[in-house]
Structure formats: structure tokens, C-alpha cells
Amino acid sequence: MSQQTDTNRRVVLASRPHGAPTEANFRIEHQHVPVPAEGQVLLRTVWLSLDPYMRGRMSDAPSYVPPVAIDDVMGAGTVAIVEQSQHADYAPGDWVVSQSGWQDFALSNGKDLFKLSGPVLKHPSWALGMLGMTGFTAYMGLLDIGQPQAGETVVVAAATGAVGSIVGQIAKLKGCHVIGIAGGAEKCRYAEEVLGFDKCLDHHQDDLAEKLKRYCADGIDVYFENVGGKVFDAVLPLMNSKGRIPMCGLIASYNATGPSAGPDRLTPFQGAILRKRLRVQGFIITQDYAHRFEEFFRQMSQWVAEDRFVFREDVVDGLDNAPETFIGMLEGKNFGKVVIRVAADQPGEQK
Amino acid sequence: MSQQTDTNRRVVLASRPHGAPTEANFRIEHQHVPVPAEGQVLLRTVWLSLDPYMRGRMSDAPSYVPPVAIDDVMGAGTVAIVEQSQHADYAPGDWVVSQSGWQDFALSNGKDLFKLSGPVLKHPSWALGMLGMTGFTAYMGLLDIGQPQAGETVVVAAATGAVGSIVGQIAKLKGCHVIGIAGGAEKCRYAEEVLGFDKCLDHHQDDLAEKLKRYCADGIDVYFENVGGKVFDAVLPLMNSKGRIPMCGLIASYNATGPSAGPDRLTPFQGAILRKRLRVQGFIITQDYAHRFEEFFRQMSQWVAEDRFVFREDVVDGLDNAPETFIGMLEGKNFGKVVIRVAADQPGEQK
CATH class of the missing domain: 3.90.180.10 (Medium-chain alcohol dehydrogenases, catalytic domain)
Structure with missing residues (x-):
């Protein structure tokens, strides 16, 4: 109907x-x-x-x-x-x-x-x-929490998704080395050829961790977390000292019905946060950044007008x-x- | 000899x-x-x-x-x-x-x-x-990362230790409600009666989580993490939105020989970071804050001269x-x- x-x-x-x-x-x-x-x-x-x-x-x-x-x-x-x-x-x-x-x-x-x-x-x-909530999430999470510097390596999962695709494109604008992670060869090709990521890896492949290590030869400075699950396991060992992990979603666990079996990954994660002096920060765009929507909308509208983004x-x-x-x-x-x-x-x- | x-x-x-x-x-x-x-x-x-x-x-x-x-x-x-x-x-x-x-x-x-x-x-x-590395760790971790506001609740473990005792006393100076956690009744009594914490709980007691909840009636705004282990499990559910967790040590796991058994606590932790928009940040005092040692030394020397601290x-x-x-x-x-x-x-x- x-x-x-x-x-x-x-x-x-x-x-x-x-x-x-x-x-x-x-x-x-x-x-x-x-x-x-x-x-x-x-x-x-x-x-x-x-x-x-x-x-x-x-x-x-x-x-x-x-x-x-x-x-x-x-x-x-x-x-x-x-x-x-x-x-x-x-x-x-x-x-x-x-x-x-x-x-x-x-x-x-x-x-x-x-x-x-x-x-x-x-x-x-x-x-x-890209001019609304998901673009705003990408923009604030990456720029305000992730604070990527030119030459740094930024990894983003769900790379062709509403948030991930914008995260990666902003990171490219800022001069970063950008590695995406997505599900399937078609999405990966799109992230590389259309979105302009330096590389995009398929999380359906068993060798994700190995390949991620190869394509992040200088380690990872910013991991924009919107997925969780096994992608995170591949990312964590590669995080550089003083790395930043803005966290806006954990889609991999949204349908979970209870805690998963061991081993317990909490202590190794805490150990990595400490040893590598990581900053891990969750945010809810509407609650944390509502006061900065106009700044985002003005900047993103300009980038869109200049044809800098694919959405x-x-x-x-x-x-x-x-x-x-x-x-x-x-x-x-x-x-x-x-x-x-x-x-x-x-x-x-x-x- | x-x-x-x-x-x-x-x-x-x-x-x-x-x-x-x-x-x-x-x-x-x-x-x-x-x-x-x-x-x-x-x-x-x-x-x-x-x-x-x-x-x-x-x-x-x-x-x-x-x-x-x-x-x-x-x-x-x-x-x-x-x-x-x-x-x-x-x-x-x-x-x-x-x-x-x-x-x-x-x-x-x-x-x-x-x-x-x-x-x-x-x-x-x-x-x-208190005028050296451990005091400096307490000072920067609490003030620069934890950013406690008057009236907020600050929890610190190893409350009578070199770092924890200073964290709690600075938090009291800043007008916070301070709950310590320590091992044994004697240390707890000392934290309350000598260091001036509002309350100190014994982590050897089985009802730690329950008591912590009672004494943090308004939730926890800053948890200064220098211990890890089961204290963290009691703290996490009580963290308030926008809470901060400066992390400078994980003594509870230093002697671990491998990952502990499940259930896996990583996903619930990530979920809490996201839902509560927490900031979790590891730091190594000598690497992150060496340039601010003089500021610390001047301020802490003054507090010590004014007899504001017990060490x-x-x-x-x-x-x-x-x-x-x-x-x-x-x-x-x-x-x-x-x-x-x-x-x-x-x-x-x-x-």
C-alpha cells in the first residue's frame, strides 16, 4: 500500500x-x-x-x-x-x-x-x-574525539555505511591514511574506487587481522568504532600509543542475548588502554553535540557544495x-x- | 648488610x-x-x-x-x-x-x-x-583526565596507597564526595579517619558491590583506576553518564599468566562506554605529563606547606x-x- x-x-x-x-x-x-x-x-x-x-x-x-x-x-x-x-x-x-x-x-x-x-x-x-544525524556523528566523533592528524592512520568499520563512509572521507580530506573494513568484495571495491579509501578489507575473510596489519604498517592512530565484535579484536593489537577510539555504535552485539563465552577479553583491553595510553570515548551525538549542529551543517554543506563527498x-x-x-x-x-x-x-x- | x-x-x-x-x-x-x-x-x-x-x-x-x-x-x-x-x-x-x-x-x-x-x-x-612520581600521577590523572567537579562522586581503589591516598585528598579539596576502596578494616578506618575520605570499603568483603552502590547513591562520576579486577566490576554499573575513568595501573592483573576464563566482559564494557558516553583514558605519567611537572610540584608543595595533605x-x-x-x-x-x-x-x- x-x-x-x-x-x-x-x-x-x-x-x-x-x-x-x-x-x-x-x-x-x-x-x-x-x-x-x-x-x-x-x-x-x-x-x-x-x-x-x-x-x-x-x-x-x-x-x-x-x-x-x-x-x-x-x-x-x-x-x-x-x-x-x-x-x-x-x-x-x-x-x-x-x-x-x-x-x-x-x-x-x-x-x-x-x-x-x-x-x-x-x-x-x-x-x-550526510547532512543529518549520521554525518554529524561521523564529523564530531572523528574530529572532536578522534582528532586525526595528517599522516596518521585512521581505520573505520562499516566503511560503506552511513557513518563509516563519511568518517573515511573526512579523514582523507584531513590527509590521513584511511583503511576501511566492510562486508564483501563489492563494498570493499566501492570504498576504494568511489569513496577513495586507501584500502578496504573484507571482514568475511579469515585473514582480516593479518591483512589489517599489513595495510596499517605504521599502526593505527584512530579507530572509529561503530561495529564492535571481531573487527575490534583485529584492531586493538595495532593501536599506536596515544591512539583514540571514538565509539558510537556496536552493531555486532546489538542482537546478543547475553554475555559471550570466554576467554575474558576485558583485562587485555584494559592492559592495552594503560600500556598504550589510549583514549576510548563513547558518545551519543544528540546528547553530546546538539549545540554544535550548526557548525557541522555549515561545514558539511560547504564540502557537499564543492563536490568533495560521495554519499x-x-x-x-x-x-x-x-x-x-x-x-x-x-x-x-x-x-x-x-x-x-x-x-x-x-x-x-x-x- | x-x-x-x-x-x-x-x-x-x-x-x-x-x-x-x-x-x-x-x-x-x-x-x-x-x-x-x-x-x-x-x-x-x-x-x-x-x-x-x-x-x-x-x-x-x-x-x-x-x-x-x-x-x-x-x-x-x-x-x-x-x-x-x-x-x-x-x-x-x-x-x-x-x-x-x-x-x-x-x-x-x-x-x-x-x-x-x-x-x-x-x-x-x-x-x-606525594611530591614525586606517585603524587604527580594522582594529580594529573585526577585533575587533567578525571576533571572532577564539586559535588561529584569520585571513587578510588588502593585508597591508602601512594597514588590512591593523594587522589582522594585532592578530590576532597575539590569538594567531591570521595569513596575509597582498600584491603582490610585497618586501611579503611585510616582512609576515613586520617585521610578524610567520606567512606572506605573493604574489597575483601563479599558485599563490595552492594555497599558501593549504597555509598554512591548518586552514581560515580570519576573512577580513578589503579587496580582493575573485581573492583572494576563493582564500579562499572554505577558509572554515571559522561563519567571519566583515568587509568594508571592494573595491579590486580600484573601477575596474571594468561587471559582469565569467561564470560567475556569486553562487550558489556564497550556497551557501557557507549551507552554512558564514558571516557576511559590510560596514561603514563612520565610520558604524557613530563612537561607539567613544575606546575604539579609548585601546587603540591604549597598544599604540603599548608598541611593540607597526609602522606x-x-x-x-x-x-x-x-x-x-x-x-x-x-x-x-x-x-x-x-x-x-x-x-x-x-x-x-x-x-
Whole structure:
């Protein structure tokens, strides 16, 4: 089913996953389109962002954000059009970044909206990617925490993903030697030939550790951690003294149901942090850096205008396909930033 | 045997320990006293510092400092008197901090010496403790990496040790709520009654995690890590968002012979770093902060002059007792900063 004007499709959390989510954890409901009150706008979703962190919100384990409640709509960043407005700052037809979640329509009081204008409207979905949360994550994690210097070696996993691809390209702009890690030969080729990484290694190959050592002949100065798991095991022995590990995601463990068996890798990790004087720092972009969004947006917009960046989206049509697409993303099936095209509108079109 | 004027006793590394060091890993040799060449001074050791990091140098595993070679004298910071001088900047009778190691006499070209003068000469051994490397470690790790704010909760293990006791007292000066962890009721009582910690918990008790939770009712903002092991397991769940973990030692694992059994605690640790946006940073005081020693020395000297600090030394007489004392220190048998009184000289005495 495609987007209707009189029905709001909502993808709600039907049950909490144990391990990998399945389609049974989601349910699609149909409701009336809500009506904005004074001070509110009615938003119609055009683009929906799917991101790994949403797996955390499906669980009720203690976390940095409250979990999605059972029967509540799944949360998400979206690009939307203002359909009706009872808010002085917004007019019908305005394009905004919103937090509408996995649904066709949502109300907002305007406080969580970011109005889109200018060049970004050529590719509104980029406001969920390289000009939005994932680009912002890459930018701040790499530059503020990673602090790469020209000539240093930067390693990033999920190299063709929404965050990793931007991390690597910024690191190249800064004059670093950039090694990506990705799943499969096609992604690796893309990272080298299109994104311009110096090398990209396939984590499906058994000799990852060996090859990483070969291509990081001077060791690793910055490891941008957005994966965890066995990639980390290959990286740690190669970290240089005073290395930095910004950590924004651990997708490899999101579906874990409990601690894995031994040996215990904590003590060796602590030993490496101490001996190598590493800095390991977790961050949540919205909580740690919200005050620096404009700085990022201005700089990244300029780089984008100068054609310095390639940004690949994995576009899937139709809100109904969001659950299946999300499940596949956690398995690494996507190739680029995952966005759901909920409606086909483009800026400037009249409905 | 006590110190002689014509013989140099040297404690050398006889063999590398497997697990906990034993006395068989050390050997005491007797040599002629060396003669300084042009540009050198002859130093006579008065105080010898014993510190846990020396365990690392007894092994040949990759580390941040080269291992002590077999048959070489054990390295260490010392307080020494200049006996003979062929160096323009030093005269016989000068007191210096040197890196003479576990021996009575050593030569130096002056580059690794720090001349002692003024109030510190009232307690020259303090130049190895609260006014030396261990105090400097506490000061920089806590203030530069931990960045405690008034009202925050700071937890430090080995609370009565050379580093921990200073960490806690600086944190109290900064207006923090300070919880120590130490081995045994006597040390805990001392930390509370003499050092002025708000509470000190005994890690020999089974209910450490429970009690820590009770006394850190607002969570933990800074955990000064100098121990590792099970104390860390009790601390991690209590860390607050944006918490800081300066890491300068892991004495609990120094004698480990291999990775411990599972479950694997690495992934939960990474998860905590991410969710809580922790900053975990290892440091080696001499490598990371040498350029700030004067700042530390000036500030700490002032605090000491104002009687703001208590510093307990665990003084053992005689170089011959260094091996046994060192082995005991790794087991937590010491109570305060361990120093060996190699000779009984005091400043101002004539030999």
C-alpha cells in the first residue's frame, strides 16, 4: 500500500525481540490522520531514516534513551512536508527534518523541527544522512574525539555505511591514511574506487587481522568504532600509543542475548588502554553535540557544495517494507545509508 | 648488610617471573663503586622507591618501556646524595632525585636528575611520593583526565596507597564526595579517619558491590583506576553518564599468566562506554605529563606547606629487603607508599 491522504499507517512495536528482531516484533496499524491543535503542525512523512541504534530502543534494558513502549510507534528521524499548520513559524509545503517515527503522519509543536532550505532541498533525504544525524556523528566523533592528524592512520568499520563512509572521507580530506573494513568484495571495491579509501578489507575473510596489519604498517592512530565484535579484536593489537577510539555504535552485539563465552577479553583491553595510553570515548551525538549542529551543517554543506563527498543511499520504497529492511540492515545487507521512501514527493511539487 | 663506602650492592633481575615474582627472580651482587668520568657524578642512594609498575618491566611482553634485561640492575626512582662530581651543576652533598635503580651507587650525566632544595629536604623521601612520581600521577590523572567537579562522586581503589591516598585528598579539596576502596578494616578506618575520605570499603568483603552502590547513591562520576579486577566490576554499573575513568595501573592483573576464563566482559564494557558516553583514558605519567611537572610540584608543595595533605610511608630498612618487600607490595601487604631506606643519612649531616 502506498501513502494515502486520509489514513495514517503506523509501524508499532508489537513485542520485544529476543536476539535478532523478526517481523513478528512489528505490527502495522491504520488510524485516522490526526488534526493539529493551536500551535501544532501536521507533518506528512516523505523519507524515513533507519539506523542501527533503533535496535536498542526495541529492548527495555537500561539505556541512554527510554525504550519504545509496546504498541507505540517506532521512533525515527524523518524528512516531512508540513501539510497543515497552526504554528506561526511553519506554512503548508515547508520541508522539515522531524522525529515523526515510522508512520505517514505526525503532529509536532515545532520544537523538534529543523526547516530545510537552500541546496539540501535538491536531495532532501541527505538531511537524514550526510547532512543529518549520521554525518554529524561521523564529523564530531572523528574530529572532536578522534582528532586525526595528517599522516596518521585512521581505520573505520562499516566503511560503506552511513557513518563509516563519511568518517573515511573526512579523514582523507584531513590527509590521513584511511583503511576501511566492510562486508564483501563489492563494498570493499566501492570504498576504494568511489569513496577513495586507501584500502578496504573484507571482514568475511579469515585473514582480516593479518591483512589489517599489513595495510596499517605504521599502526593505527584512530579507530572509529561503530561495529564492535571481531573487527575490534583485529584492531586493538595495532593501536599506536596515544591512539583514540571514538565509539558510537556496536552493531555486532546489538542482537546478543547475553554475555559471550570466554576467554575474558576485558583485562587485555584494559592492559592495552594503560600500556598504550589510549583514549576510548563513547558518545551519543544528540546528547553530546546538539549545540554544535550548526557548525557541522555549515561545514558539511560547504564540502557537499564543492563536490568533495560521495554519499550512497540504499533507498527502499514503501513504509510497509521498513521492518524487513531494518532487520536486514542489522545483518549488514544494506549498502549505504538506509532510507525508506514513504512518499514520492520532491521539493517544489504541488500536490 | 648495610651500605658500605667501598662496595656497590646491586639487585639484578636473575630470571623473569611466571606469575607472582619470587625471591629467586632477583640476585644481589657486589661490585666496586664506579668512578665518575668528566661530566658525570657519583650518586649514593639514600631512598629507593618501589612501585607496582616495576612488575611490568620484569617481563619481556610488549610494553611502553623496554624490559629490564636479565642480569641488569632493577630500575627505580631514588633519592640520592652526590658523592663525587665531575659535573659543573652538581657538588658533593647535593640531594637529588635520580633513576639509580636498586643499588647503592650509580653514575649519572646529570640529565635525569632533579635537584632537591627547600622544604622538601625535611622529608627527602617525599620526593618519591606525594611530591614525586606517585603524587604527580594522582594529580594529573585526577585533575587533567578525571576533571572532577564539586559535588561529584569520585571513587578510588588502593585508597591508602601512594597514588590512591593523594587522589582522594585532592578530590576532597575539590569538594567531591570521595569513596575509597582498600584491603582490610585497618586501611579503611585510616582512609576515613586520617585521610578524610567520606567512606572506605573493604574489597575483601563479599558485599563490595552492594555497599558501593549504597555509598554512591548518586552514581560515580570519576573512577580513578589503579587496580582493575573485581573492583572494576563493582564500579562499572554505577558509572554515571559522561563519567571519566583515568587509568594508571592494573595491579590486580600484573601477575596474571594468561587471559582469565569467561564470560567475556569486553562487550558489556564497550556497551557501557557507549551507552554512558564514558571516557576511559590510560596514561603514563612520565610520558604524557613530563612537561607539567613544575606546575604539579609548585601546587603540591604549597598544599604540603599548608598541611593540607597526609602522606603515609611504609618504610623498610635495607636494600637487601627490597625483593621481599616488592613481592609483598604486589599482594597488598604494604600500608602506604613503599620506600626502602638504603642509608640513614639525613640532609645536613656530614659523613
